[in-house]
Amino acid sequence: MTETTPPQTYDHASTERRWQRQWEERALYRASDDSPKPKYYTLEMLPYPSGDLHVGHAKNYTLGDAVARMMRMQGYNVVHPMGWDAFGLPAENAAIQRGIDPSQWTHQNIANMERQLRLLGTSYDWSREIASCEPEYYRWNQWFFLKMYERGLAYKREAPVNWCPKDQTVLANEQAEGGVCWRCGSPVERRNLSQWFLKITAYADELLNGLDDLPGWPERIKTMQRNWIGRSQGVTFSFEIERLGQHIRVFTTRPDTTFGVTFLAIAAEHPVVAKLLEISKRSGEIERFIQGVKNKSELERTSLMEKDGVFTGIYAVNPLSHERVPIWVTNYVLAEYGTGAVMGVPAHDERDFEFARKHALPIVQVILPPGTTEPETLHEAYVSEGRMIASGDFTGMASKRGLRAVGDRLTQLGVGEWTVNYRFRDWLLSRQRYWGTPIPIVYCETHGEQPVPYAELPVLLPTNIPITGEGSPLARDENFMRATCPVCGGPARRESDTMDTFMDSSWYFLRYLDPHNDREPFSTALAQHWMPVDQYIGGAEHAVLHLLYARFFYRVCRDMGLVEGDEPFTRLFNQGTLIYGGEKMSKSRGNVVGIDATVEQHGVDAMRLFLLAAGPPEDVTDWTDTGIQGRVRFLNRLWRLADAAAPRLRELPVDPLPATATPQEKSLLRALHLAYKSALDEANTRRFHFNTTIARLDEVLNALTELSRTPGGEKNVVYLQALRGTLLALAPFAPHIAEELWERMGGEESIHLQTFPQPNAGVLALDEVTVVVQVNGKVRARLQVPPRTGEEDVAALALQEPAVQTQIDGKTLRKRVYVPDKLLNLVVS
RNA sequence: GGGGAAGUGGCGGAAUCGGUAGACGCAGACGCCUCAAAAGCGUCCGGGGGUGACUCCGUGUGGGUUCGAGUCCCACCUUCCCCA
Incomplete structure (x- = not known):
């Protein structure tokens, strides 16, 4: 047989298929409920089965999988489940538009997406899979x-x-x-x-205060939830309607401005409107206005529409000043929020100011800004604190104190009480x-x-x-x-x-723990064992919906005695989106990169590596068609070295710390241990910037390549052992090629059941460090010295450098700053 | 309008604690290999000046703190996200 060129690339398709099958057959990622190892529950938000996965989805699942594999290799009993948020409108729309049965549509999509998730090489425990549209699941919703x-x-x-x-x-x-x-x-x-x-809302305060006990959540998500809950403290009190004997109740956070009320604004849907219509002479006008308002959505009413209203012709009486104030029906007060009526204080509230301007209502200033003594014409509402004026007994009081005093007075008069109001419903x-x-x-x-x-x-x-x-x-x-x-x-x-x-997704993470239980939604013992979720990964679009509902649900479960603890998710990580051609991937934009074609062309390991390397996972990152080529090259280079070395490695006992002799060997081993350190740090600090870990692995491969080209390099023990270590460090990110080469090297069991290597301090230590010599903060020379060289020795060496000498010649040394192993700064003048 | 995050080469990004800016990759240029191409391998790759050793400038803009600022502070510009 004539000599043939060895294969330049490895066959990713058959390798990946083979190992995915093997892992499934060996139930490699099955989580045991009674393992002596410490538990780790890591979870990605369950997807809606819309039909097809694209590489944007793959970014999310690849990160989650890398985390699961890192924790597994660190000795945790990892549960990493997956399921389907299978009820929802798109299935019904398919039925309406194309006559397809929603159940059939959903199940077809699940089958396809499950196939695609397996294609990604994800280490899910599929025995725990749930689909929320199954009676076995939704009966527990009921x-x-x-x-x-x-x-x-x-x-x-x-x-x-x-x-x-x-x-x-x-x-x-x-x-x-x-x-x-x-x-x-x-x-x-x-x-x-x-x-x-x-x-x-029964759990409003708990949901709000509980956020303080979630240091592992992004601050911005917590802020969004706080704003959404929108707790405000104030006074609810009544204005009596003239000639009607009825009252209108208002909520205000600023009772100190009560003497500045010049109108009452009520929602079009306020129940009192019907009564007002009966006695108002302007009922026709009011009804026309209300009709116009009612057709508008809440969105338009709160943000898009100009503040408008109509005077009812009827007055109410301010319980403190006893002044008559006109009652207006408006479009900017919502019936669902607070009492559906607010007191209009144009001088000290922006919306009231705008409204008063438009309808020529009086603007009465009752709070003086600090440093002023006379009310001046206001060009905008003054909403801060100050000194109260024109406020009866309260005149002269600081508004902060006045707020309490006025509120207490309203309470004493029996017309009001202190209340807490929430924005969310x-x-x-x-x-x-x-x-x-x-x-x-x-x-x-x-x-x-x-x-x-x-x-x-x-x-x-x-x-x-x-x-x-x-x-x-x-x-x-x-x-x-x-x-x-x-x-x-x-x-x-x-x-x-x-x-x-959202009912389905409020407790699915509990069902994963006991997915086949037909007597109860889940076993309390299993929930106690596995909960809370240690790491939750998903997009920020659910900041106030799913994540708030699930926290509420978990507390209800707690109060029912089903779970212990208050919070379901200890740590939350928000993925950034993947964009392509400057835009978010979506079917309607026609810029979707599907995973089937990508995996077929480049292999899933290359895709996973590219997605992880593209940038920090929380950032918006770009998909590029050329970028993945770099990862393909990386894998092929590694393959050529490792596959050739495999026969020798089968004969070589495992030695993670082979003795090094040459500088090249040392720097290879150091690069490898820096990669170990990077992977462990990123996983354990939950920063998850595996893009830097992959850069370290690139450097390892560069060092491996270099050493392999030295004479006898391919037999070098350090080189061979480092190849083995490289596979271990790569396994969480490119699981298929790592497993294949591991087997070829004679590795026992799966590489994914191995312990992740620990970086060795001795290996990481350098023989020589570079100390930068600066003069007045500018770099003038670099010195190679042993670590922890003293300041005097470094200074002596620095002064011998010609570039340093020319800079300090004829000048006086004012100061010397020394940072050991880093830098020496000479300050001269 | 309010709140938050971010601006670093042609591009994605690195610099995790205030201490060598641009690691690593992509794209590009030149070369080797080849009949040729692909793949692979090698060298170069922020800008200006210089044959060169070098040197000056440089992390959105303008100030400030510091021996020293991509990093901290103030103001502004731009982009994105959230709320209104």
Whole structure:
């Protein structure tokens, strides 16, 4: 046989396929519930099965997998599960637009995405997989709902919502942007509809204060949650309406400005409006205004629209100053926030100022800014503290003290009380949609609203029913709607609303711990063993939605005795997005780089390395088609060296610290141990900047290449042992090639079950260090000296340097700064 | 409008504690190998000046603190994110 050229590249496709199969067969990543090792729960946010993964998704899962593998190799019993957020609108839209069964659509997508996740070489424990659309899962949503119902945490009430008159359904705020239905384009209305809520506000203070106990969370996420909860302390008090004998209650955080009230602003939906209409002479005008306001979405009302209003012709009385103040119906006060009415103090509130300007209402200054003695014409509201004026008994008081004093006076007068108000509202759980968890409630003509008995769970979502996109499919399905009353056994109607899908993701991390339990949502003992999640990884888009709901849910579980502790996620890491061609990857932009084609062309190890090396994981990073080439080259270079060395390594006993002789050997070993240190530091400080670790591995390969080219290099023991070490350091990031070469080198067991090597201080130490010599802060020379050389010795050497001499010649030495092993700065003049 | 984060070569980025700016990679230039190409290998690669040893400038802009600033402080500009 004639001599053939050896293969230049390794066959990534067959290698990757082979090891993925082997790992699965050997259940390599199965987490044991009773391991003596310390537990580590690492988790990526579960995906919605939209159909296809692109390299942007891969960035997230690759990081999570690198973390899981690093912890596993450090001796932790790692649980790293994966599942599917499988209920939701896209499946239903596929049904509406293309007549595809939502269940079938979802299951096809799950099958495909699971295949793709396996393709990524992720080390998930698939035996724990869950899909939220399965009755085995959603029955426990219903179970939790009933438990919350019993505890008064789930309740039904009327609330204003976005309503599309054509499609006959409620819409989420983001589905009604610009005031029109996202599907049919009809203008949406605000409607008061009876809806199910979860009482998350009952935990408001706990959710707020708990943030202080989460040092492992990004500060900005905590700030966002604090702002979202929006706790404010103030006074709720009443203004009596003239000629009506009724009151309007207002909430204010600034009772010290009560004497500056020049109008009352109430929401168009405020219940008192009906009464006002009865006695107002201007009812026609008011009704026209209200009609215009009601059609607008909340988004438009709070941010887009100019502040507007209409005077009712009716007055109320300020309980402190006894002045008459006009009552206005406005578009900038929301019925759902506070009391649905605010006192208008234009001098000291920006929105009130703007409103007063527009409608020529008086602006009465009652707080003087420090350093002023007379009220001046205001060009904008003065919202800070100062001295109170024109405020009856309180005149002359500092406003900070006045705030308390006025609040207390209102309380003493019996017209008000100190209250705490929150910006966020209870969680609206109802959806008039098909593809979700049915709410387990029936309505009996005699016994009214009744919970479905636990024994009858799950209330199954019917399959094969028509989905047209108009109205609730469940409400029209007679078989589903017909039920019996659990109290009297008589006929009853089912609740046709389904649950918001954030219900599913509020507790899925607990179900992973006990995914096949058919007696309870999860075993308390297993939750105690594994919880809390040690590391949670996901995008920042869920900062106030999922992450707040899950914290609420966990506390409810705690109060039910199902879990211990308050917080489900000890540490949170926010991934940055991956952009391509300057834009976020998305189907609609047509700039999606799919993972199937990428993996086929370059191999998944190269892709994983590129995604990790592209930049810090929390940053927005760029996908480039050429960048991955560098990682392909890296793997091929490593392959050529390691594959050739494998036969020798099979004969060579493992020795992590071979004796070095030459400077080249020393610098190779040092590079390797710096790579170990980098990987361990990044994993254990949770900085996760593995981009720097991969740069260290590049340097190791450069050093390996260099040593392999010295005479006899390929037999050099240091070189050979370093190759073995390189594979161990690479294993968490490029698991397939590392495993393949490990096997070829005669490694026992899987490389992924090995212990990650520890950096050795002796190896890291340098024989010589470079000390920079500066004159007046500018580098003039570099000295090679042994570590920890004394200042006098370094100074003596420095003065012999010609470049230093010319700089200090004829000048006086003023100061000498010495940083051992780093620098000597000579200050002269 | 308010709050937050970030601005470093042609590009992605490194410099983790105030101490050699530009590690590592991509792209590019030149060379080797080859009939040729691909792959691979080698050298160079912030800007100005100089044959060269070198030298001056340089981390968005302008100030400041310091022996010394990409890093700390103040103001401004730009971009992105969140809230309104």
